[in-house]
Amino acid sequence: DGGITQSPKYLFRKEGQNVTLSCEQNLNHDAMYWYRQDPGQGLRLIYYSQIVNDFQKGDIAEGYSVSREKKESFPLTVTSAQKNPTAFYLCASKERDRVYGYTFGSGTRLTVV
Amino acid sequence: DQQVKQNSPSLSVQEGRISILNCDYTNSMFDYFLWYKKYPAEGPTFLISISSIKDKNEDGRFTVFLNKSAKHLSLHIVPSQPGDSAVYFCAATPSGGSRLTFGEGTQLTVNP
16 A cells, blocks of 8 residues: 655654654655644645755745655654754655645654653 | 634534634635645545635535635535544645645534
8 A cells, every 4th residue: 555654653852952754655756745733833834845856945944954865755854953843743745746636644743852 | 924824723513513614815826725634643634625716616525615806715514523523724735736835723523
């Protein structure tokens, strides 16, 4: 079955440490996305990538970094520069030229203590 | 600048009645609109969509209405069921669809 996998489901880190969240898809989708969910603020776009080796900043990219070395993988690094990293992070993918057809992962809950 | 806005953080309805969730947008470039349903600690699942050339789209118990002149859309759920209890997100994208912009979400609670 094709799908999108985020791991781990729950992640705890100490303040000041960088942490990388994994997102892997086997849907052969070109485009991949990272969103952050906070209570009362909906889903906000962090970074997105339309094609391998290319990515664009979303609305809240500060304190985050990404890479897109393989079509299937779009890891997100939460750096120590991100002021409020505790949140629920969602990865999504879709075929590049389609308007619809987003597939979301089940998310990673990051807690920084 | 919140380009997609859901002004009601929560809505409570009785089982069997109609649920109406509202969404407003400001960006005239948005051509496609989607509704997602989300449970806690899970990813959103797609419910229904509408393009700007239509004013209504129906799928079973779910109907989305679009009023372009008012930049407003709504999701109607009839009849509401307890299993519909979740957070509902409105999302929009321009032609080309390179990215989705989401609203804040509305928590729907359907009481038995």
